Amino acid sequence: DQQVKQNSPSLSVQEGRISILNCDYTNSMFDYFLWYKKYPAEGPTFLISISSIKDKNEDGRFTVFLNKSAKHLSLHIVPSQPGDSAVYFCAASSGGGADGLTFGKGTHLIIQP
Amino acid sequence: SAVISQKPSRDICQRGTSLTIQCQVDSQVTMMFWYRQQPGQSLTLIATANQGSEATYESGFVIDKFPISRPNLTFSTLTVSNMSPEDSSIYLCSVEMGGETQYFGPGTRLLVL
Numbered sequence: 001d002q003q004v005k006q007n008s009p010s011l012s013v014q015e016g017r018i019s020i021l022n023c024d025y026t027n028s029m030f031d032y033f034l035w036y037k038k039y040p041a042e043g044p045t046f047l048i049s050i051s052s053i054k055d056k057n058e059d060g061r062f063t064v065f066l067n068k069s070a071k072h073l074s075l076h077i078v079p080s081q082p083g084d085s086a087v088y089f090c091a092a093s094s095g096g097g098a099d100g101l102t103f104g105k106g107t108h109l110i111i112q113p
Numbered sequence: 114s115a116v117i118s119q120k121p122s123r124d125i126c127q128r129g130t131s132l133t134i135q136c137q138v139d140s141q142v143t144m145m146f147w148y149r150q151q152p153g154q155s156l157t158l159i160a161t162a163n164q165g166s167e168a169t170y171e172s173g174f175v176i177d178k179f180p181i182s183r184p185n186l187t188f189s190t191l192t193v194s195n196m197s198p199e200d201s202s203i204y205l206c207s208v209e210m211g212g213e214t215q216y217f218g219p220g221t222r223l224l225v226l
Contacts, residue, residue, distance in 0.1 A: 004155075032213040034213075034214060034215075036217075041219075041220075041222075042219055042220070043117075043205055043217035043218050043219045043220045044156070044205075044217045045217075046114070046214055046215070046216055046217075049213070049214055089155070089156065091156075093213050099161070100146050100148070100158035100161060100171070100215075101146075101156075101158065101207075101215055102158075103155040103156040103157075104155060105154065105155045106155065
């Protein structure tokens with residue numbers, strides 16, 4: 001059973017608009033959430049994270065929102081740029097960093113010019 | 114973050130053989146992890162490798178199939194033993210730099226014929 005779910009395999013957004021990527025989780029023990037970006041033939045690149053004690057974290061064009069009661073988080077990218085086209089993975093952890101990460105299957109974001 | 118390299122970057126192997134993948138980090142880290150990404154799938158944690166202790170394997174992964182070494186704080190190896198076509202995957206190492214964020218190497222693309 002998948003503990004971290006990204007239900008949209010792909011998402012197409014026009015350049016300059018907002019991209020919203022969604023992620024749901026089932027394990028109540030998760031207390032730290034991360035988003036990674038992955039280009040083909042490269043390893044995942046860390047983008048932004050959020051602790052379960054917060055509901056929002058912002059870093060430049062990237063904002064992550066966490067709704068603990070709904071076990072849902074989202075990544076907002078504003079404005080979207082062509083270089084944002086990549087696969088985005090949602091990941092979660094528990095255990096204060098001693099455990100590995102549980103990943104979703106990823107969402108392929110395509111930014112249309 | 115850290116600069117992480119992996120060798121080889123890719124390989125094509127015959128079934129029944131073994132391949133050792135190296136992961137080198139440019140700074141000393143306590144926690145290193147090994148993941149696998151099968152085609153079209155998410156990243157799955159294989160094991161956690163901490164220097165000075167035996168690797169801890171996730172459910173479904175065993176030491177005889179995936180032996181791991183962690184001789185010092187900047188280096189680790191993962192061996193994929195007695196390979197079959199089902200082992201064709203991208204193998205990634207990651208490090209935890211403090212906090213709960215992990216940083217990934219570029220991955221090793223393995224094809225088993």
